[in-house]
Amino acid sequence: MSSAKTSADRLARLLNLVPYLLARPGIELVEAAADLGVSERQLREDLELLWVCGLPGYGPGDLIDMSFDGDRVTITYDAGIDRPLRLTPDEATALVVALRMLAETPGVADRDAIHRALTKIEQAAGEIDAPVAVRLPGNDDRLADLRSALERGNALRLSYYSAARDVSSERIVDPMRLLSVSGRSYLEAWCRSAGAVRMFRVDRIDALTELDEPAAPPAEAQSGDVAEGVFQPDPDSPTVTLRVGRGGRWITEYYPCESVVEVTPEEWLVSLRVNDMDWARRLVLGLGPQVAVVAPAELAEAVRDSAVQALAAYA
């Protein structure tokens, strides 16, 4: 971090510190430090600095003053910085957009409080208008059921459709958390059949029963990092290479691709990693004539065979 950035950060922190303490007379230093995200030592240094700041004249009655009682501090004179600075446009946008996102998230608890908070933050932001609108569709009822099961801490029996294997099956899971990523809702849970943490797409849960048994994900059940998307291709999975015509290019926006080579305008070579070759066969069949398999040869053959067999039924 550059020293200019550090100095701006420190100034912002100091201007907040006086009103923060003013609103909480007698707060313990350790509590204030934790709340403000600084070390107790840093907080003491900040207070020492403030102690020599104040109104012009800079006499004893002009300087910011505070009293200490053991490890507790109370501001006794604020020299006029009794309120924090207004929200900057970026700060107002960040809070307002996040609240709008939260309010739109299917299945979220306490939507009413989110809306009330949003109105108050928008008022505080004054003339700063966050030019951002959010709309996320979703099955609120199904999510509300999942959320209350999660709150009660019970295991669930799911009837779940796996698109990877094109089968619906029953399984018992220990729920861990509910997520909403890129407009889709997911249940992250320990799957007892798989013996692993799995992300279940909520729109593929066809039925669910709450069991009279507490959820008990084992210690090894760790939440995944979803910053880069829910499904990361497994680097050990086989690669499939497709020849893609102009009309099929949209797949490069829809599926995570390993590589896209624009050979000619009418022919792109697109590589993806797939966990399941049978899923790849269904994918390519569904994409139709705009997409042809280059490799592996077995997949190209499987696709052609499927089409030939399917045609036989119409003969």
Place this chain on the structure above:
Amino acid sequence: MAVVSRSRTERLVNLVICLLSTRRFLTAAQIAATVPGYEHNADDAREHEAFQRKFERDKAELRALGVPLETGTASVFDTEPGYRIARRDYALPAIPLGPDEAAAVGVAARLWRHAGLAAAATSGLAKLRAGGVDVDPHATLGVEPVLAVDAAFEPLTGAARARREVTFPYRVPEDDAPTTRHLQPWGVVCWRGRWYVVGHDTVRDAPRCFRLSRIVGPVRQIGEERAFEPPADLDLISYVARWSGPVERNRTTRVLVRPGRAAGVRRWAANCTPTPEGDVLELRYADADGFAAWLVGYGADVTVLEPAEVREATIARLREIAGVTAPAELAEVA
């Protein structure tokens, strides 16, 4: 370095307090004579120049932080500009958030941890705390939305706020090269998990929306601030939703599905009748071609019985995939 930084911060805090406390505009010379850290000999050209540079830097830092520095003259006899900070522009108004509302704000601020405005969310929350709001850092609301934005989000929301026109290189997959688009951005929309910018395309002279993920280079602001006004009764969502509204599935098809197969098709069936040849499902659809493409994905597990438009579209696709175009060849393989 630490000493320098400390005295600089001290000087800036004192400058803010001084300018908040004054009703009169204070000139640079008056500030230099008052605020500790600006002492210099004004008659010494080099010292005076050093002071001016220091004061310019400090003003820039305060402005960057959002401190509303006002400039003006104390009276008509003054020629030099002065400075002050109006308390009503400086101070965050009281935000009477209840505990449940404060918890919601805390959860919301955390959503940015993966993305663009994380630092702004954190500093905004710090101001709310300083304003007396207690935020429970452990509160949850049952569902965790993951907020992720494209790189163009910040420049576009900034330009929409400032009402400045922008240009950016844009590429849809069907195009062979990006084209430069000119837009007066009205606002940004998150629709079904994707981000779009909506505005007036000045070249096409019509409202347009663009997907942020298809902006393949920097967003450049051009022209003046406040250069345009968005429509008065602007509903950003409606522009995006217009292109991707709900589809009406008001036609019915009957398909034959092999026993125990094609679970993905069965999930959508209105009803299922077992027959000796397999299960006959009834499905609703909107567009025959799109629906046929979906059914073809299930290969020989699904055979379309009726209507003809879906059946024919399915057969045509299968023939192309199989590399069979002539009916004679088809008869051969059958």
